[in-house]
Every structure is written in structure tokens, then in C-alpha cells.
Amino acid sequence: MxxxxxxxxxxxxxxxxxxxxxxxxxxxxxxxxxxxxxxxxxxxxxxxxxxxxxxxxxxxxxxxxxxxxxxxxxxxxxxxxxxxxxxxxxxxxxxxxxxxxxxxxxxxxxxxxxxxxxxxxxxxxxxxxxxxxxxxxxxxxxxxxxxxxxxxxxxxxxxxxxxxxxxxxxxxxxxxxxxxxxxxxxxxxxxxxxxxxxxxxxxxxxxxxxxxxxxxxxxxxxxxxxxxxxNNLPSINSQIIKEEELWSILCKRLNCLPTEAITLLHGLSEAAAKKFLHSCGIVVQCYPEDLITVQGDVSYSYNILISGRLKSLTFHRPIKEYITPGQHFGANGLTEHNKHREDIAAISSAEILVLSGICFQKFHRSHPDIAHKIVQNSISLTRKSYLD
CATH class of the missing domain: 3.40.630.30 (Gcn5-related N-acetyltransferase (GNAT))
Structure with missing residues (x-):
């Protein structure tokens, strides 16, 4: 048939x-x-x-x-x-x-x-x-x-x-x-x-x-x-949640305004940051031992931890240097496609904010001024990471 x-x-x-x-x-x-x-x-x-x-x-x-x-x-x-x-x-x-x-x-x-x-x-x-x-x-x-x-x-x-x-x-x-x-x-x-x-x-x-x-x-x-x-595994649907709701969730998880905790947003107004996060971001639940980035894989997103803890399996860091809420991790796949330089896994239940490079292309066309500031910030952060 x-x-x-x-x-x-x-x-x-x-x-x-x-x-x-x-x-x-x-x-x-x-x-x-x-x-x-x-x-x-x-x-x-x-x-x-x-x-x-x-x-x-x-x-x-x-x-x-x-x-x-x-x-x-x-x-x-x-x-x-x-x-x-x-x-x-x-x-x-x-x-x-x-x-x-x-x-x-x-x-x-x-x-x-x-x-x-x-x-x-x-x-x-x-x-x-x-x-x-x-x-x-x-x-x-x-x-x-x-x-x-x-x-x-x-x-x-x-x-x-x-x-x-x-x-x-x-x-x-x-x-x-x-x-x-x-x-x-x-x-x-x-x-x-x-x-x-x-x-x-x-x-x-x-x-x-x-x-x-x-x-x-x-x-x-x-x-x-x-x-x-x-009902058994609720998630934050990117198409249903409103700008204000997403902003409120991020404020609660980070214990401060996202514009303060997330360096990529520095210099943006609160209204611009809300629009960008809602247009390009999605909150994803991860679980212990989830391998989130793999060394050598091409990145298509910009990832920020908003709750829980992550660790590098490639570079051994002191406990105090584990990735903590508000920190970016992995390669920049938002404004360019770089390869991840380390394996990073969750060591507890964790939530990450995934900023999609695919969504950013569309956002760039509709909000070029905001997108330009994001690109400038990402360039500055990339330079700083290489210096570090």
C-alpha cells in the first residue's frame, strides 16, 4: 500500500x-x-x-x-x-x-x-x-x-x-x-x-x-x-511566551536584570534587549551529564547558562571556575560559525538560554540597529576571550 x-x-x-x-x-x-x-x-x-x-x-x-x-x-x-x-x-x-x-x-x-x-x-x-x-x-x-x-x-x-x-x-x-x-x-x-x-x-x-x-x-x-x-515535562514554548514573561523568567533565574548579567546585552536599552531575547532566544532544560557542546563541532548558537552548573570536560578548572549562571559558554554561533573548543556538560539540572544564529539572521533584517550593537558586542567579547 x-x-x-x-x-x-x-x-x-x-x-x-x-x-x-x-x-x-x-x-x-x-x-x-x-x-x-x-x-x-x-x-x-x-x-x-x-x-x-x-x-x-x-x-x-x-x-x-x-x-x-x-x-x-x-x-x-x-x-x-x-x-x-x-x-x-x-x-x-x-x-x-x-x-x-x-x-x-x-x-x-x-x-x-x-x-x-x-x-x-x-x-x-x-x-x-x-x-x-x-x-x-x-x-x-x-x-x-x-x-x-x-x-x-x-x-x-x-x-x-x-x-x-x-x-x-x-x-x-x-x-x-x-x-x-x-x-x-x-x-x-x-x-x-x-x-x-x-x-x-x-x-x-x-x-x-x-x-x-x-x-x-x-x-x-x-x-x-x-x-x-x-503536564509531566513542561517547557517554555518560544512561540507562546510573551516578551515580558521571558524577561521576568530570566530576571528571576539570574537574580538581576539580564542586561547586567549577560555581557552580550551591554549597552542595549531594556526594550531592545527584551525584543532581541524574545526573537532569538529559547530556554532549554538540560540534565546531569548532558553533553551540550562537543569540541570541533560547528556552533550555530550563542549559549548562556541561566541556572544550574556546567563544567568543561576538556580543560580542568578549579571548582570556583565552573560555568555559572549568566556566563556564556561554547563558541559564538550567533554572528559567525565558529567551532567549539571544548566539551561542556551539565553537572546538575540546568537551564540554558540558546540564542539562535538562524533567528538572528531574520532579526538582523527587521531590527538592524539592535543587531548591529549585538554584533559589536560579540566582536569585543571574542577579542577578549583570545586575550584571556
Missing amino acids: LNNYRQQMSCSTESPESSIKICIAMTPEEKREIYRFRYQTYIEEMSKHPEEVDYDSKLLYDEMDEWAVLLYAKVNSEIIATKRVNIGTIADFPKKILGFLSLETFQNFNTEHGERKFAYITKVMIAPAHRSSPVLYLLIAKCYEICCHKHVQFIFGACNFHLLHLYEHLGCRRYCKNFHHSGYGLLAPIVLLIEDIQYFRKVRSPLFRIARNRGVLNTKAIEWFDTMVT
Whole structure:
């Protein structure tokens, strides 16, 4: 049945405003092009070191590609983005993925369509020149359409912290503890509920336009999720929290104004600092032994500890020099893409403020004066760190 649906969906859908075509890979040649595009993005550009790499042929693939739906976007004949979705029962997924995503928790939810099916999205990659285009939304929309057809209620994924702001805007929710994936770093599990229409509306998800046209919705999955999952692991959603609320939380955690504790904000007015933090920041909960930065990995965010304690596993420091609330740690990935120089892990439950470089690019266009001051501060801090 899945093969038949692949044939039906393999005809491209085109976005007239950008000439982006979304396709499903059907041939070995198409799949090989995707594997090569993955290698170029993850290995050559991002300097990641996943286990499943064919360095000789410059291809990135693994056993889950054998039963996945491989989506890709192209402009003319050039692949500009790709995404993989695996749809199956809990028995189809490797044990390590069941553990990472806590899939067995979702077995408790009853479904009207026989054996429960889950969707797992991975290998999402976009070429640098198209990361501000609508291509991610087009891929998500196609995936959403496929999962609706297969009666999937939950679409799972995981992302690095700097992408949480983006995925929460699309309609995803955080729901369980982070996990470390070799070659990809510390990841936050996320889930998108197919019929979460009110939530889509609340976070202004572009999926709302599709979801509201699906007719009568079954809200049982949403009610179950809110009762069993959300209440047990609350998080600060970047799309729901208001500027004043985020500012108040940071003041409480830091025991002072963020403009006093966070050197990156020095010289900004309170109003400007609030706008910047709300537009680019997301609060993430970490747990003891979470490895937050990995030496040699490219940074895409600017991280600030706001509660708890962290330590370097690379450079042994006295206890009094452990990273404490208000301090920046790791490489600057907000205004440039530097590589982390040390492994840093949590030694207690901790919260970090992640300032996303992706969000900062958009913020720079809409608030250039504030962004310019942030860039100036980051340059000064970088010079100081090298002198130290």
C-alpha cells in the first residue's frame, strides 16, 4: 500500500512563487543524489561525524533509508533540500530510537485504525542559499499530507537546540529529555500532533491552513498528550511566551536584570534587549551529564547558562571556575560559525538560554540597529576571550 501511495505522490508539487518542486525519490539514482547531498551538507559544510558515512563514495545513508519515504526539493535539476520520513509500528524501529524518543510511552494511546503507526522524520537538510526560502515548509507540508493518508497521529523528530525556535513555530512540541546522538550532538525530541489545530493556530504555524481543511477532527490524541506528556515535562514554548514573561523568567533565574548579567546585552536599552531575547532566544532544560557542546563541532548558537552548573570536560578548572549562571559558554554561533573548543556538560539540572544564529539572521533584517550593537558586542567579547 505504501508503494502505491509513493507512486501517487511521486508527481511533483510546485511552488509557483519560487519554482521549488517537492518530489519523492523513486529510483536508485534519485536516492544516490540525496545521499550525496547529505554528505555535502553534513560532512563537508557542517563538519559533523555521524557513524553511517561512506567516505570513499561521499555518501551519507543508513539502514533506515531502505524503508523510508525520501522527500527532496529541487529547482530545475538541482537538489536544494531533503527530508526522510519512516512510517511504521513500534516493532519496525530500532531499539535505540525507541529509547531516544520514548515511543513506548505513546503505545498507551488508543487508535481507531488498528495497529498504531508512528512517523519519524530525520535527515532534514537544506542548501545554504535556500535556508530563508519556503522549502522547509513545503517539505513539512508534504510529510504532513503523507502521514494523514497513513492515519498517523504522531510525527516524531529531534533537533539541535538552535532549531527549536523554528520547529516550535511549525507546530512541534518538546516532550521528553534530551539525548546525545553520536555525530549529531545533543538533540531535543520533538513531536507534531496531526490534529493539533488549535495549537497550530496559537503558534501561527503555516500548517494551520492545511489542518483546518481536514474536516471533523479527532481531539483524543491531543487530550491524551496534554494529560500524559505535557503536564509531566513542561517547557517554555518560544512561540507562546510573551516578551515580558521571558524577561521576568530570566530576571528571576539570574537574580538581576539580564542586561547586567549577560555581557552580550551591554549597552542595549531594556526594550531592545527584551525584543532581541524574545526573537532569538529559547530556554532549554538540560540534565546531569548532558553533553551540550562537543569540541570541533560547528556552533550555530550563542549559549548562556541561566541556572544550574556546567563544567568543561576538556580543560580542568578549579571548582570556583565552573560555568555559572549568566556566563556564556561554547563558541559564538550567533554572528559567525565558529567551532567549539571544548566539551561542556551539565553537572546538575540546568537551564540554558540558546540564542539562535538562524533567528538572528531574520532579526538582523527587521531590527538592524539592535543587531548591529549585538554584533559589536560579540566582536569585543571574542577579542577578549583570545586575550584571556
